[in-house]
Amino acid sequence: MAPAEKKVISFTVNREPIEVAVPVTRYLVDVLREDLSMMGTKRACDQGVCGTCSVILNGKLVSSCLTLAVRADGAEIETIEGMGSLEEGLHPLQASFASHGATQCGYCTPGMIISARALLDENPDPTEEEIKDWLTGNLCRCTGYQKIIEAIRAVAEGRTEPDPPIEVEIVKAYEG
Numbered sequence: 001m002a003p004a005e006k007k008v009i010s011f012t013v014n015r016e017p018i019e020v021a022v023p024v025t026r027y028l029v030d031v032l033r034e035d036l037s038m039m040g041t042k043r044a045c046d047q048g049v050c051g052t053c054s055v056i057l058n059g060k061l062v063s064s065c066l067t068l069a070v071r072a073d074g075a076e077i078e079t080i081e082g083m084g085s086l087e088e089g090l091h092p093l094q095a096s097f098a099s100h101g102a103t104q105c106g107y108c109t110p111g112m113i114i115s116a117r118a119l120l121d122e123n124p125d126p127t128e129e130e131i132k133d134w135l136t137g138n139l140c141r142c143t144g145y146q147k148i149i150e151a152i153r154a155v156a157e158g159r160t161e162p163d164p165p166i167e168v169e170i171v172k173a174y175e176g
């Protein structure tokens, strides 16, 4: 089979201008991970189901495993690498995920955080139900989701730390 035709495309990733020649059949996730060595964007299902490959393209959340790279020509792309780092300071969502224990193996986490960022851009004060609905496109096999939801709600409330535990007064029912 003849190799796919190539096209030179240019776009920005986290505000950095990029120009690459890509086969017209190549997906954006491959350009990010393999051509640009940006491994923060993960791939798992390759079918638009799990959300690990989520990036923001021109302000919209997309699955980069289903997005042909040529579609990104002229676009602004944001990936997890652009959100923050230990060296330069974490984005509140990253800090909140960490302090809430909202990550375990971590494989889903970049996609979850990018997805949460897109949600808060669109709806800065989502209810728990709205967060659950939004995250139906992001699968996590480890955390059970509750801590992820709490981490996102915390950022919507302007904090990154969990609620303090409720103090319970223990009353002795019987003495002696």
Ligand code: FES
Binding pocket: 042, 043, 044, 045, 046, 047, 048, 049, 050, 051, 052, 053, 054, 063, 064, 065, 066
């Ligand atoms: S790898 Fe893209 S949605 Fe699962």
Ligand code: FES
Binding pocket: 102, 103, 104, 105, 106, 107, 108, 109, 139, 140, 141, 142, 143
């Ligand atoms: S933390 Fe392991 S899949 Fe989500």
